[in-house]
Amino acid sequence: MHAPAIRTPHQTATDPHELLHRSLDIGLQFKAGQEIFGRRSTAGQIRDLLVADLPVEPMTDDEVLADFVDRVLPLCKNEASPRFMGFGDTGDDQLALAGSVLATLTQQNMINQSFDSPSATFIEITVLRWLRELLGYANPSVAQVNSVWDVGGMITPGGTTSNTVAMMLAREAKAPGTMQSGIVDPSQFAVVVPRGIGHYSVKAALTWIGCGAHIIDVATDGFRYHTDELARILREHRGRVMAVIAYAGDSRTQTVDDLRAVHDVVREIDAKIWLHADACWGLLAAFSPSLRDKIDGIAEFDSITVDPHKIMAVPYGLSALLVRDPAVVRTISTYSDLIMQEDFAFGQVTPFIGTKGWMSLKLWMMMLGRGRAGLAELADHRHEVAKTFAALVDTHPRLVRLNNPDLAAVVFAYLPAGIEAGNLDAAELGRLNRLNIAIHARMLAEGRWHLHQFTLPDDLARLRAGAVVHPLRFMANNPAVTEAHMRDALAYLDHLALDLDGEMP
Ligand SMILES: Cc1ncc(COP(=O)(O)O)c(C=O)c1O
Numbered sequence: 001m002h003a004p005a006i007r008t009p010h011q012t013a014t015d016p017h018e019l020l021h022r023s024l025d026i027g028l029q030f031k032a033g034q035e036i037f038g039r040r041s042t043a044g045q046i047r048d049l050l051v052a053d054l055p056v057e058p059m060t061d062d063e064v065l066a067d068f069v070d071r072v073l074p075l076c077k078n079e080a081s082p083r084f085m086g087f088g089d090t091g092d093d094q095l096a097l098a099g100s101v102l103a104t105l106t107q108q109n110m111i112n113q114s115f116d117s118p119s120a121t122f123i124e125i126t127v128l129r130w131l132r133e134l135l136g137y138a139n140p141s142v143a144q145v146n147s148v149w150d151v152g153g154m155i156t157p158g159g160t161t162s163n164t165v166a167m168m169l170a171r172e173a174k175a176p177g178t179m180q181s182g183i184v185d186p187s188q189f190a191v192v193v194p195r196g197i198g199h200y201s202v203k204a205a206l207t208w209i210g211c212g213a214h215i216i217d218v219a220t221d222g223f224r225y226h227t228d229e230l231a232r233i234l235r236e237h238r239g240r241v242m243a244v245i246a247y248a249g250d251s252r253t254q255t256v257d258d259l260r261a262v263h264d265v266v267r268e269i270d271a272k273i274w275l276h277a278d279a280c281w282g283l284l285a286a287f288s289p290s291l292r293d294k295i296d297g298i299a300e301f302d303s304i305t306v307d308p309h310k311i312m313a314v315p316y317g318l319s320a321l322l323v324r325d326p327a328v329v330r331t332i333s334t335y336s337d338l339i340m341q342e343d344f345a346f347g348q349v350t351p352f353i354g355t356k357g358w359m360s361l362k363l364w365m366m367m368l369g370r371g372r373a374g375l376a377e378l379a380d381h382r383h384e385v386a387k388t389f390a391a392l393v394d395t396h397p398r399l400v401r402l403n404n405p406d407l408a409a410v411v412f413a414y415l416p417a418g419i420e421a422g423n424l425d426a427a428e429l430g431r432l433n434r435l436n437i438a439i440h441a442r443m444l445a446e447g448r449w450h451l452h453q454f455t456l457p458d459d460l461a462r463l464r465a466g467a468v469v470h471p472l473r474f475m476a477n478n479p480a481v482t483e484a485h486m487r488d489a490l491a492y493l494d495h496l497a498l499d500l501d502g503e504m505p
Helices: 016-032 043-050 061-075 094-106 120-135 159-174 200-208 227-236 259-269 283-287 326-332 360-395 426-446 483-501
Strands: 153-156 190-194 215-218 241-247 274-279 303-306 319-323 399-401 409-414 472-475
Touching (some): 016 061, 043 061, 120 153, 120 283, 120 319, 120 360, 153 159, 159 274, 159 319, 190 200, 200 215, 227 241, 227 259, 241 259, 283 360, 319 326, 360 399, 360 483, 426 483, 472 483
Parallel strands (some): 190 215, 190 241, 241 274
Antiparallel strands (some): 153 319, 303 319
């Protein structure tokens, strides 16, 4: 008598090759679509369509895929549509997509090297070294890389995690041993950020790691630190400041701070303050000889966050935290007798994360496929596209540009009829903000075009110095966007403004 064949619990008739090829075709076809949304519905409608009980009986593979295609996919946002101009990258590099698929299929676990990711760990190290070098951090020779503490960085899923790890490093530098002893005096963990343009992740990080939300904001000038004010604040709070954050590309305008000046001011007052550069966007400048000067001084900072998933055409998620002195990572390391007792186990140096997928493979493949020359081309092209859009804004009679693009973002506002740019009074400003909020709301509801919106201090005084504006933002990170798309987007704005301005009080 034969033993019964072992059946896997979920055995279906579909050939896995066929299923996965079909899924790939569905995904690629989705990305190639011209529209941002196949269908637009309210959150309540989508909830009622999708939130359901788990069925008792299994569905076939074909049924599951068809259900996804029919009910879920048409409601998904397609960032690769040439009408999507609002945020970061669209994740379209072919090798990056291939790397993403291969990382899934190979199922490496970056927590350990020896048995979990024998080669993948060294690909991760390679990518981290490439990023470090581009930014100007010195790398030890390959022969000197004998453990994860010689690498000088870690891969994380996003900029928020990277910034949080940076704040842990700052905390340990300020009060060594806090990892073990806990916070004793929260008042000594204040962090300095530029007013009105900081990213929420720093404040969130401080609350998550027990430091308390002790944020000190400093006045800005042209979306950069007002350095005299920075010096004054540091003197006023001497001894209390754990870190100063500078943006190499803030979240709103992508203005790159004067990093060398910030470094010099801070170091003159206090040699110990942790200097962190958030270069989620500004990494782009490291690729191009013509943009490199913008981030001059970044290599003097203690740590740098970069977000390849925002600017390097790789799919979500992929960020890295890099540190000037690789050894500092020891201050936040975790040791376990269960796993990770080996020199190259990244699990030891990556807070908050145990099991970790091979996120760096897509970047390794993308960077090899582009080389230094291709990366420079990518950066220059994006900056040129931003300048093209800025010129279109400048020649439009009803648009006012609110930033001078350092990288790929153009921030602008639509002027209501009868209002001229420059020194608006409160009533005019209110009307302008209401119009731009209404334009953006209508744009989101219709889903045909996408520009971003947020609040912004009018730091260049284009409307009224210091006013809080609700502008629109174009981002040049989508490779599918042509000048014709930009012109069409502006024509669409004209159409919305004509419609909405008349309705405004
Ligand atoms: C300057 C800056 N830092 C950090 C982040 C957070 O990055 P993530 O969304 O990858 O966590 C963002 C996101 O927009 C950002 O613009």
